[in-house]
Amino acid sequence: MYSQPGCGPCISLAAMLKRRGIAHTIVNIREDPGAAERVAALGGTGTPFTVNEDTGECWSGFLPDRYTAPVPSQSPSPAAVEFSLGVTEDGTPVHWGPVTDGSLLVITREDTTALCRRLIEDAAAAQWQVRVLVSPGTAVASTAQHPSVQVAADTIAQHALLQEVRELIDSRHAQAQAAPLGGSRPGFTPTLVLVDRLEALFHRWSQGPGGYRRTADALLTLETLAEYGNTLGVHLCVSMSERSSAFMAQDSYLTTLTSLTAGHSEEWGEGTAWGDASHAVLRTPAGDQQLVMLGASHPIPAHA
Numbered sequence: 199m200y201s202q203p204g205c206g207p208c209i210s211l212a213a214m215l216k217r218r219g220i221a222h223t224i225v226n227i228r229e230d231p232g233a234a235e236r237v238a239a240l241g242g243t244g245t246p247f248t249v250n251e252d253t254g255e256c257w258s259g260f261l262p263d264r265y266t267a268p269v270p271s272q273s274p275s276p277a278a279v280e281f282s283l284g285v286t287e288d289g290t291p292v293h294w295g296p297v298t299d300g301s302l303l304v305i306t307r308e309d310t311t312a313l314c315r316r317l318i319e320d321a322a323a324a325q326w327q328v329r330v331l332v333s334p335g336t337a338v339a340s341t342a343q344h345p346s347v348q349v350a351a352d353t354i355a356q357h358a359l360l361q362e363v364r365e366l367i368d369s370r371h372a373q374a375q376a377a378p379l380g381g382s383r384p385g386f387t388p389t390l391v392l393v394d395r396l397e398a399l400f401h402r403w404s405q406g407p408g409g410y411r412r413t414a415d416a417l418l419t420l421e422t423l424a425e426y427g428n429t430l431g432v433h434l435c436v437s438m439s440e441r442s443s444a445f446m447a448q449d450s451y452l453t454t455l456t457s458l459t460a461g462h463s464e465e466w467g468e469g470t471a472w473g474d475a476s477h478a479v480l481r482t483p484a485g486d487q488q489l490v491m492l493g494a495s496h497p498i499p500a501h502a
Contacts, residue, residue: 200225200237200247207260208246214418252288253337279324279388283480284490285310289302292480292490294453296433299482301424303454304437306478311337314394317435319325322346327389329363331356333398353406355400360419361434363391370430386431391423396438454481 199215201208207228210222227234227245238246240256248264251254259266280293294302304310314330315338321328326345332338338349350356355362370386393399405414423434480488 204500205245211246310437321390330392332394389432393436410470
C-alpha cells in the first residue's frame with residue numbers, strides 16, 4: 199500500500215488491514231521517489247494506492263471490499279445454538295443461528311428492548327459470553343446482573359468494550375492461522391456482541407473528544423465483525439432505526455430483520471393484516487425472505 203504523510207484514508211486503510219490480519223507493506227512515496235514513479239506508471243492518481251502483488255491488480259482509494267484475508271473456516275461447535283425471533287403467519291418458528299446465518303441486522307422504528315433482552319438472556323442461558331452496547335437508561339442494562347453479560351452504557355465503557363472485542367478478534371484470528379493444516383480448529387467460546395440503536399450510539403460518540411476518529415474505529419470494528427466474526431466465534435447483532443450507509447456495503451454478510459410500516463405491506467399483498475410494526479421481513483444473505491411476528495412463540499390465529 200503506497201501512502202504519504204497527512205493522508206487520512208491511508209491511516210484508516212492501514213488500521214483496517216492490521217485488524218483484518220491482512221499481510222501488507224506500507225511504502226511512503228515521499229521517501230521513495232522510485233515508488234512515486236511506480237504509482238504514476240500504474241495509473242495511480244493519489245494515495246492510498248494498493249497493488250496486489252499476487253494478482254497484479256491495483257487501485258486507488260479506500261475500497262474495503264477489495265481487501266480480503268483467508269480466515270480458516272470453523273465448523274459449528276456443540277455450543278452453537280439458534281435464537282428465537284418469532285413465528286411466521288402459519289405458526290412456524292423462525293430462528294437466528296449466528297454460526298450458520300451470520301450477523302443479524304434489525305431495522306425498526308419500534309422499541310427493540312424486548313427483542314434485545316430475549317437474545318441476551320437466551321445467549322447467556324446457552325453459556326455464551328455476551329457483550330452489549332446500549333444508550334444510557336435503557337432497560338436492557340438490567341441484564342448485566344448475569345455473570346457472563348457485560349453491558350456498556352456510557353461512551354468510555356463502550357469504546358473500552360470495542361477495544362476488547364478488537365483484541366479478541368485479533369487473538370482468535372492468530373490462533374486460527376496458527377492451527378496446523380488438516381488439524382482440528384481451535385475451540386472458541388461463543389460470544390454475542392449486541393449493539394442496540396447503532397445510530398444513537400454513533401451520534402453520542404461523534405460528540406465526544408476525538409469523536410470522528412473513535413466513531414470511524416468503532417464502525418471498522420463492527421464491519422470486521424460482520425464479515426469475519428462468525429468464523430471466529432464472535433457473533434454480531436445490530437439494531438437501528440434507519441439504514442445506515444455505513445452498513446449498506448455489508449449486506450452480503452447480514453441476515454436482515456426489517457419491520458413493516460403500517461399500511462405498507464404491498465410486498466405481501468394488499469389484503470394481509472400483517473402490515474403493522476410488530477411484524478417484520480427476515481431476509482437472509484441468500485436472498486430468502488420470511489414474514490415474521492416478532493417475539494411470538496405460538497401460532498397466530500388466521501385472519502379473515
